Amino acid sequence: MLEALLLPEKNIKICITNYLTMKLNIGQNDQVLRLTIASIIGLAGVLFGESWGYISLYPLITGIICFDPIYFMARINTKSPRRHLGSKKQRTNHKNHF
Secondary structure (H helix, E strand, C coil): CCCCEEECCCCEEECHHHHHCCCCCCCHHHHHHHHHHHHHHHHHHHHHCCCHHHHCHHHHHHHHHCCCHHHHHHCCCCCCCCCCCCCHHHHHCCCCCC
């Protein structure tokens, strides 16, 4: 893993890992759609023997890793945020009391 870089002349610590961290930006519906499209285009490439197979690599790879660099540059995020269950006190209030 990349470590922090220390510049000796100014003692400035630059954390490289923060810039290289990949935040997932493809949601589940988008992922299923990409994998389906990649399968159809890849199958067309196998059947027709043209370069369609190469075109299917982009949606296939982005669908598998759930990260799209074009979405990242355009600041698009289709991944839904995680829902919190709330505090422990709120969760215990919803128990069935018989």
